[in-house]
Every structure is written in structure tokens, then in C-alpha cells.
Amino acid sequence: MNTRPRIIAIAAVSGGGKTTITSRLNLELDKSRAIYFDDYDLEGPEDIIDWVDRGADCNEWNIDPIIIDVKNLIDTNDLNYILLDYPFSRLHDNLKAIDLTVFIDTPLDIAMARRLLRDFRDANTEVIINEISNYISRGRMGYERMLNKIKPNSDLVIEGSLPVNEIIRVIIDEINN
Template sequence: MENIKPKIIAIAAVSGGGKTTITSRLSQVLNNSKTLFFDEYDLTGPDDIINWVTRGADCNEWDLEPLISDLRNLISSEDIEFIILDYPFARLHDKLKNIDLTIFIDTPLDIAMARRILRDFRNMNADAILGDLSNYLSRGRSGYESMLKTTKPSSDLIIDGSLPVEEIVNIICSEINS
């Protein structure tokens, strides 16, 4: 039997936009799928993310070799039909142009921020939350806006991130099957 190359699907969104939730749910729905999560890797990237965004957010400044190595291993393994990447750069990194389908979950920034605070600050005091919000307003929001100008337009499919998870997954599955 001939070994068929798995279809690589990348899910992108701003922080709090639903990448991990959608990737996890999609892996439950798609038979013979494996997932790779960008945040699970200790990748070398820019020291100052805000400065990186200001300079143009060139994704090639990230050393993605550990992720790429795992991706190659999955591509060459048998019986995998789909590889789902929780990955913020679509096809913008020169070493990851081989993605078959890039999806941007376009979550309104207020929803993404609320989700991120609920996720990351659950056990913190109000001062930590206020400090993060202050940082977001003074510096961090530009990173979110950068993704809307770079990753979003370079994606194959853009889905409203305020939709229920199951609806987003159904839209993705329809796209895969078409």
C-alpha cells in the first residue's frame, strides 16, 4: 500500500483567540490526526516581541527547527491523515511553506483579551491583572494588530472567532472535505 502524505492544517489566532481549543477539538473529530502545539516548544525567537513587531514581525527570525523536525517525523510516519498545527504564522515562515490549509480564527480583540485574562490570571490578584492590561494598552496591542495585518490576510480560510467551537470545527471540516 502506498504511503499517502498527510494533509497539514495550521490554526492561527491572536493569543486567547481559540487556537488551542479549536486544534484540540479538531483532532478529536478528524480520524487519524496528530497535533503539534507551538507553545509546547522552547523555540528561539526575538528577545523583545514588541520591538520585533515594530520592525515588521518577520517570522523567519524564529528558529522553528524543533517543530519542523517533529513535523517531518509525523509526515513520514504511517497511518496519519491529518497533522494539525496550533501555529501563529500561517505560511509566513520560509521553512513552513508546505502547509496545505491555513486557517485564521478571527476573534474580536476584546473577547481574546477576556479569554486570556481568564486563562492566564485565574489565580492572580487584581494588581497582576491591571498590570497586564496596562502593558496591553501601552505595548502589547500592537502585536495583536500585527497578526491581523500579516497572518490573517495570508490565511486560506478566515473564521469568526466569536462563533461556538462546534460551529468553527464544522466550518473547517466542510472546507477540508470540499
């Protein structure tokens, strides 16, 4: 008899390690598949900071493509786990059947440095300075508000400055318990 795979969502701020942790966890867990939020071109608010200022209602995002892929994985594969690199925890009304939500609590300075390294490696100094200025003037406030909304709605909160192997060990320990 087949049982439904456990759905595990990994959340963090941008640059917080969601993709890295999801990818590594996918390698460690037997019979698992990963779905990455950034692989989808989802319909959502045009102005993210305005969305956050209005309360960051996750239901304003159309996540139907993710839901379809989750259902397809449940229906067509013999999996133990479906891993979601997914920023909303259980806060979207259409995707609440998550068995474990993990929040990687990465200090915002580390997350910002990672974003700069990841997204602006080939950018000129002016572009990088503009990004940092936008972050200071509006972005950081948005990150802090998301921390206050997503983190308390997570089952497991892990310090994001820990080594990746340690974060994976903590998550696997939680799964096994």
C-alpha cells in the same frame, strides 16, 4: 501506497482559540495528530513588541523542533492529517508545506478576556491591572499588526466569536471541499 498527510495550520492571536480549535479538530478528524506551538521552547525575538514593530519577520524564530516533529509524523505514522496550533500561517520560509491555513478571527476584547481567565486566574489585582495596562499601551497595537500580517495570508478566515462546534464544522467543510 501511502500519501502524505494534509497539514492544517490554525492561527489566531493569543487567546483567540488556536489550542481549543486544534484540540477539538484533532478529536473530529480520523487519523490525525496535533502539534502545539506553546509546547516548544523556541528561540525567537526577546522583545515581541519590538519584533512586531520591525515587521514581524517569522523567520526570526527557530522553528526547527516543530519542523522535525512534522517530518517525523509524516515519515513514521499512517496519518491523514497533521494539525498545527501555529501562529505564522505559511510565513516562515522553513514551513511552507501547509495544505490549509485557518485564521480564527477573534475580536481582541474576547481574546484579552480569555487570556486573563487562562493566564491570570490566580493573580492578584495589581498583576492583572499591570497586564491590562501593558496591553493598552503596547500589546493591542502588536495584536493589530499581527492581524494585518497573518490574517491576509490565511486560506480560510473564521469569525472567532462563533461557537466552537460551528468553527469546527466550517473547517471540516473546507477540508472536505
